[in-house]
Amino acid sequence: MILRSVLLWLSRQRWLGHWIETSRASQKLIRRFIAGRTLEEGLGVCRRLKAESTLATLDILGENVTSAAEARKSAEAYQEALRTMAAAELAATVSIKLTQFGLDVSEADCHENVMALAALAASLGTRVEIDMESSGYVDRTLSMVRSTHRRHGNVRAVIQAYLFRSADDIAGLCRDRIPVRLCKGAYLEPPEVAFPNKGDVDRNYLELARRLVEDGVDPAFATHDERMLRPILESAGRHKLPKDAFEIQMLYGIRRDIQRRLIAGGYRLRLYVPYGVAWYPYLMRRLGERPANLKFLLRSLLRA
């Protein structure tokens, strides 16, 4: 628990991130969890996944930009990714972070950036998934989700099971017929807003998943935890939810054994495929989820 907190704290240290991202060890480090540095490498992974009957959601790494120009650049990079994917007939969605689209700089510019991307995605027949960041962003993120849904109807929200508020948020999103991706939550949160114990997070995840199976629209269950997946698949079966009416989402590079089993069972599986150069905070969150990965990180750094 302490190690996880330290890793999540380190994920917010920009100076360290810049040093690690530009170090010689980076090539080896990123290979396990990140599709590559360029759009071409990201698309290469999506192509390979398509051949294995697996869907993708493409994430261009980056968050907490500090200028309107950076935000616009991120939005344009996503537009280019959408156009290139459509030309390559890859039916992937995109996953974005609002702080990468300028939420901390100007809410109005962020809104404009998101609407432009959602409009393009709609014209190409795909969807924008809006990742959920730390708890201070939840209200503004859900508000952006709702306005995108009203205008373009092609957005998916993300709800984190570790937050106390999530049951109410899921009820509201189900009422508004907005698709939800349910995850456990990856940020360092205070005990005033989030369950500090993993057992409680897991229990809440299953409870929220039950609601999505019963009332959700095209729900996505994002987890690598078999103790979550088994009851969800059973419950979907009991409720006669067709296998193409929901999806399981996992992160690129994690639990390929489960991924193969899901595909073999005929389930819809979508992998979150991150690419780009600003990979440090993403990687640190993955280490925070499984500190055993730290050994891998240290070995790579020592070898470089």
Ligand code: FDA
């Ligand atoms: P848990 O952490 O309990 O892990 C269960 C098992 O999965 C572990 O025992 C291990 O085998 C494996 N595992 C999990 N993480 C691993 C890792 N990093 N390396 C190796 N093995 C690992 N969070 C958020 O706050 N906002 C968001 O928008 C998203 N979006 C998102 C999209 C998708 C597609 C996924 C899969 C996850 C997210 N997350 C997220 C992250 C999520 O909140 C959570 O931190 C991770 O998924 C880990 O939780 P699990 O449900 O896998 O369970």
